[in-house]
Amino acid sequence: DTEVTQTPKHLVMGMTNKKSLKCEQHMGHRAMYWYKQKAKKPPELMFVYSYEKLSINESVPSRFSPECPNSSLLNLHLHALQPEDSALYLCASSQEGRGDGYTFGSGTRLTVV
Amino acid sequence: KNQVEQSPQSLIILEGKNCTLQCNYTVSPFSNLRWYKQDTGRGPVSLTIMTFSENTKSNGRYTATLDADTKQSSLHITASQLSDSASYICVVSLHTGGGNKLTFGTGTQLKVEL
Numbered sequence: 001d002t003e004v005t006q007t008p009k010h011l012v013m014g015m016t017n018k019k020s021l022k023c024e025q026h027m028g029h030r031a032m033y034w035y036k037q038k039a040k041k042p043p044e045l046m047f048v049y050s051y052e053k054l055s056i057n058e059s060v061p062s063r064f065s066p067e068c069p070n071s072s073l074l075n076l077h078l079h080a081l082q083p084e085d086s087a088l089y090l091c092a093s094s095q096e097g098r099g100d101g102y103t104f105g106s107g108t109r110l111t112v113v
Numbered sequence: 114k115n116q117v118e119q120s121p122q123s124l125i126i127l128e129g130k131n132c133t134l135q136c137n138y139t140v141s142p143f144s145n146l147r148w149y150k151q152d153t154g155r156g157p158v159s160l161t162i163m164t165f166s167e168n169t170k171s172n173g174r175y176t177a178t179l180d181a182d183t184k185q186s187s188l189h190i191t192a193s194q195l196s197d198s199a200s201y202i203c204v205v206s207l208h209t210g211g212g213n214k215l216t217f218g219t220g221t222q223l224k225v226e227l
Contacts, residue, residue, distance in 0.1 A: 006156075042202060042217035043157070056214070090156050102147070102206070102215070104156035 002027060004105035006091050012111045015081060021108050023074040023091030029103075030096040032074040034066060037088040037107075049074060050096060081112045115140040117205050117218035125224045130193055134221045136186040136203030144206040148177050148188045151200045151220070160188070160201075193225045 004025045013019050023032065031050050035043035048056035049068040063085075065077040074091055088109055094102040117138045126132050138146070145164045149157035161170040161177040163186075169178050174191045190197055203218040 004156075040220075040222075042219055045214070048214075088154060092156075102162075103159070104149075106156040107154070109154060 002101075002103065004091055004093055004103050006089075006105035006108050008108060009106070010109045010111075012113060013078065013081065014113055015083075017081075018077070018079045020078065021076040021089055021091075021110075023076075023093075023105055024072055025093045025103070026072055027093065027101060027103070028071075028095075029093035029101065030071060031094045032068065033092040033094075034074070034076050035090040035092065035104075037090055043090055047076075078110075081110075083112050086110055086112045115205075115207070115216045117203055117216050119201075119203050119218035119221050121221060122219070123222040123224070125226060126193055128193060128195055128225050128227055131189065131191050132193060132223065134188045134190075134201050134203075134223070136188070136218055138184050138186070138203070138205045138216070138218075140205040140207055140216050142207055143181065143184075146177075146179055146186050147204045147206065147215075148175070148186075149202045149204060150197075151202055153200075157202060157204075190223075193223075195225050195227070198223060198225045 007022045034046040037043040045058050046060045047066045052068045063080050067075040088107045090107045091105040120135045147162045148160045151157040160175045163170050163179045165181040176189045179186045200220040200222050202220045205216045
């Protein structure tokens with residue numbers, strides 16, 4: 001299995017909703033990442049987990065809350081989002097150390113209404 | 114400041130033609146350089162990855178080159194197909210204690226037409 005699987009593929013949520021994005025990989029990667037990508041822009045790093053511990057938080061608002069329950073799973077909990085948070089959310093994973101096998105998921109298209 | 118610049122910003126070519134995309138970077142310390150293809154609304158898919166000691170890497174009709182001295186890379190696409198229409202992103206990686214941090218270029222939007 002050489003894939004990073006993200007669910008759901010599409011999500012529409014209201015500003016008062018609570019939802020979660022999920023990411024799963026079975027490649028034995030020990031680093032996992034969340035990115036946010038707006039249209040026609042490069043992905044922006046949000047969070048990095050290394051060996052299931054949060055190692056990088058790029059000053060992301062607290063309405064985004066990451067969680068790494070185990071080495072294969074990464075969640076992003078969403079609460080009280082704003083319309084400007086609408087974007088493509090990408091998960092990625094890589095081997096710790098050299099970053100070999102850096103692989104992206106196909107993304108979740110999030111729309112906040 | 115670590116930066117990755119790509120040119121051209123957009124490109125339109127006819128099916129069957131070749132094209133070359135450029136990438137200049139100032140990222141330091143350099144770990145590796147990757148080219149990704151990203152279809153609209155989808156995640157990036159890796160085409161090639163090169164360390165500083167590698168000059169060229171091929172993947173089917175895609176050939177990437179790297180000059181670590183001048184900090185330049187190129188992606189050459191041979192015999193283009195309609196399915197090559199996508200954004201091509203140059204990404205330079207540096208290793209940090211908490212995992213690899215990627216610096217993304219702004220991409221070249223390629224359109225292949227009949």
